[in-house]
Amino acid sequence: MKALLEVRGLEIETAARPARELVRGASFSVFAGETTCVVGASGSGKSLSCLSVPGLLPPGVRKTGGEVRFRGERIDNLPKEALRRLRGTAISMVMQNPMSCFDPVFTIKSHFLETIAAHERLSRREADEKMMSALAEVGFDDGAKILAAYPFQLSGGMLQRVMLAMALSLDPALLIADEPTSDLDTVAQARVLDLMDAARRGRNMGVLLVTHDFGVAAKMASSIVVMDGGQVVETGEAGAIFAAPVHESAKALVAAHEKLCAPLAAEGVEV
Amino acid sequence: MSTALLQKNTVRLSLVLLVIVGAVAVFAPWLGLPDPEEVNLAEKLAPSGPGHLLGTDHLGRDVLARLVFGARTSIGSVFAILLLIALFSTLAGSVAGFVGGAVDSVIMRICDIFLTFPTLILAMFFVGILGTGLTNVILAIFLTHWAWYARIVRGIALSLKSREYILAAKVAGTRGFSLVARHILPAMAPQVLVLATLDIGHMMLHVAGLSFLGLGVQPPMPEWGVMIGDARQFIWTEPQLMLYPGLAIFIVVMAFNLLGDGLRDALDRSGMLEERVR
Amino acid sequence: MTALLSAVDVQRFYRRGGIFRRGERLHVLKGATLEIGRGKAVGLVGRSGCGKSTLGRILLGLERPDWGSVFFKGKDISAKDGGEFAKFRKSVQVVFQNVQGSVNPRMTAGEIIGEPLRNFFGISKREAVERSRPLLEQVGLKGSDADKFPPHFSGGELQRVCIARALAPEPEVIVFDEAVSSLDMVVQARVLELVQKIRDERGLAFLFISHDLRVVAGLCDEVALMDGGVIAARERSVATLAKTGGATIARMLESLPPAGPGERAFR
Numbered sequence: 001m002k003a004l005l006e007v008r009g010l011e012i013e014t015a016a017r018p019a020r021e022l023v024r025g026a027s028f029s030v031f032a033g034e035t036t037c038v039v040g041a042s043g044s045g046k047s048l049s050c051l052s053v054p055g056l057l058p059p060g061v062r063k064t065g066g067e068v069r070f071r072g073e074r075i076d077n078l079p080k081e082a083l084r085r086l087r088g089t090a091i092s093m094v095m096q097n098p099m100s101c102f103d104p105v106f107t108i109k110s111h112f113l114e115t116i117a118a119h120e121r122l123s124r125r126e127a128d129e130k131m132m133s134a135l136a137e138v139g140f141d142d143g144a145k146i147l148a149a150y151p152f153q154l155s156g157g158m159l160q161r162v163m164l165a166m167a168l169s170l171d172p173a174l175l176i177a178d179e180p181t182s183d184l185d186t187v188a189q190a191r192v193l194d195l196m197d198a199a200r201r202g203r204n205m206g207v208l209l210v211t212h213d214f215g216v217a218a219k220m221a222s223s224i225v226v227m228d229g230g231q232v233v234e235t236g237e238a239g240a241i242f243a244a245p246v247h248e249s250a251k252a253l254v255a256a257h258e259k260l261c262a263p264l265a266a267e268g269v270e271v
Numbered sequence: 272m273s274t275a276l277l278q279k280n281t282v283r284l285s286l287v288l289l290v291i292v293g294a295v296a297v298f299a300p301w302l303g304l305p306d307p308e309e310v311n312l313a314e315k316l317a318p319s320g321p322g323h324l325l326g327t328d329h330l331g332r333d334v335l336a337r338l339v340f341g342a343r344t345s346i347g348s349v350f351a352i353l354l355l356i357a358l359f360s361t362l363a364g365s366v367a368g369f370v371g372g373a374v375d376s377v378i379m380r381i382c383d384i385f386l387t388f389p390t391l392i393l394a395m396f397f398v399g400i401l402g403t404g405l406t407n408v409i410l411a412i413f414l415t416h417w418a419w420y421a422r423i424v425r426g427i428a429l430s431l432k433s434r435e436y437i438l439a440a441k442v443a444g445t446r447g448f449s450l451v452a453r454h455i456l457p458a459m460a461p462q463v464l465v466l467a468t469l470d471i472g473h474m475m476l477h478v479a480g481l482s483f484l485g486l487g488v489q490p491p492m493p494e495w496g497v498m499i500g501d502a503r504q505f506i507w508t509e510p511q512l513m514l515y516p517g518l519a520i521f522i523v524v525m526a527f528n529l530l531g532d533g534l535r536d537a538l539d540r541s542g543m544l545e546e547r548v549r
Numbered sequence: 550m551t552a553l554l555s556a557v558d559v560q561r562f563y564r565r566g567g568i569f570r571r572g573e574r575l576h577v578l579k580g581a582t583l584e585i586g587r588g589k590a591v592g593l594v595g596r597s598g599c600g601k602s603t604l605g606r607i608l609l610g611l612e613r614p615d616w617g618s619v620f621f622k623g624k625d626i627s628a629k630d631g632g633e634f635a636k637f638r639k640s641v642q643v644v645f646q647n648v649q650g651s652v653n654p655r656m657t658a659g660e661i662i663g664e665p666l667r668n669f670f671g672i673s674k675r676e677a678v679e680r681s682r683p684l685l686e687q688v689g690l691k692g693s694d695a696d697k698f699p700p701h702f703s704g705g706e707l708q709r710v711c712i713a714r715a716l717a718p719e720p721e722v723i724v725f726d727e728a729v730s731s732l733d734m735v736v737q738a739r740v741l742e743l744v745q746k747i748r749d750e751r752g753l754a755f756l757f758i759s760h761d762l763r764v765v766a767g768l769c770d771e772v773a774l775m776d777g778g779v780i781a782a783r784e785r786s787v788a789t790l791a792k793t794g795g796a797t798i799a800r801m802l803e804s805l806p807p808a809g810p811g812e813r814a815f816r
Contacts, residue, residue, distance in 0.1 A: 435646075438651075439643060
């Protein structure tokens, strides 16, 4: 089977002199209908690697090598406008901090409309329908109320679901989620992850999920990419990595996760 | 921060200019210049020459000496205003922010009243009440600007109040004056400093503007705005009389603005300044 | 025996001006009662926004309750005079969630840890910095780190600095307010190890506030569940809490990520 997204030999450096290597030769792929989790400690380059896919590297950082293929075609050397179109039609993103992704002076509706309008022309009614159905997909029965709300009136978990709805409303083939649940409590986290997983299954969508939490990877991943110090140190099917991690940092991640789960299991909470 | 700041050419240039202007202003009495207030009608409107480098004005006073001593007045009065504002607005703003509640509301409503009027018009109003003169101009500009600073300081105070490190310092037993001196002022100072630097030029224009209108510094005291005002009648015959003080104002105001911009960028890069300064 | 630190029937309102409606009151705590015994580690769990951090700040004396009282060694802390309050202040310390935000970026690690030493033991700044060095070693950093500024530490290291600061005045209780939630998992595990070690060595009482049951389970003698602004249940362990705690705790348990791929969630 051909990969939906294929990243080969990705190199990322700081733009400042002297350049510091942030990602060195990272390669990974995402298949349609599957979730690839990029796992690593903070500073391992996992977020940058994924942000570079849709061309969204932060200022001061640039890609210096490697190639990114989406549906077999190179997208890393596309002009800005083409990349923007791609982001609106085929690749969507969900970011870590939902609070900072919304401007507090605008309603959810105006944020949502902005996203939709940036990528396709729709009549007001079509747009409304689209927003309502996207919100319904992430479990909001009363979409109108959510649309009328301001960002600070919603909890972090709700905002993250709204962000997911906005991403899904563009009907992407690939969803990139950068630590989407790190700021949420465990209940909200499970909700968002479940919704993401349902969308993946329902649409045969590929998901590239960045996380430091091996528990999240355990729940979501078909394959896992472990990053450490800017390099991909281990790649494999999720079960295999959990059962027998090879690289030191993969072992450390699995051990930390097991240790975190152990007390609950020991107390007799069923696992 | 300091290295990042000095890497910018505009910042270096403005610093050099300001240091020169500052030094000249401070050491003016020892530069061997003629008395700026000495009237000598025999030599009025003299052209540039060995006796008077930039010539003389309509009363025969040395223009260079008036420019140099005028720098003392202009810059000195601006720093006096800033000092007043730094003390008063920081106090009012912090009290409003940290105490909150009714105190906050009262202080902020007073600020609103002051902020409603355009500053120059309000300053003219105060000068009208207080009377003309340098001290009153300083007071008037302070009165018209403090509210703006108090507002911003209050914003900083509000964001600091809930900051974990302030809470942690309280838990670590730091209270009262120590809390302010160790944690609150150092956090506020850079932001207020940048604002002030960006605002110096604006205030100099105010001082000069009021003096030009005859509401500020009174002749014969040398001041750039007064000089421009005096030169008005000779604009066609002796345009340089207006040009020199005009250039002086332009250069110093520009230098302060460039420095302020540089400071803001440098502080922003180090992440200490929140989105507050615009 | 009286508890070391306790909140009795604490209520707290927040005024939210002009958000939904002008001056709407949010009733965050609706009569919460919680005791922390000497040397006990108490976990306080609940969903985000349930008021557990507010209760933490009230127990720390950083916020005053609108109703109810906080007692330290049997005495109401709001009634305490200066000297008594200083004793309370020294004995109840805190470690916050936001690691970068809870240190003054303009101070070195030594000055940060030295701050309580200066305040509570009346020593000079220099002496305080010197005394911070062994504390840094106790939390697994180097004594020479005392001269470094916060940006030169990683998140986990900085949290160790914060723990050292909390240990400095030799307190009797430390409140950990989501202290490991913002750290990544490997670092989280190491910091938790450190917390466990400190507890074994010093026999301090802890209040461990977290939304993550996994973190609390390994560390605490008792677990209290906060729900709807009150302490809804309090048990010896998460497992017993799961049996008695009702819907909220069940929801929290089933939401935990599984231990491995393909495995079922906790129940």
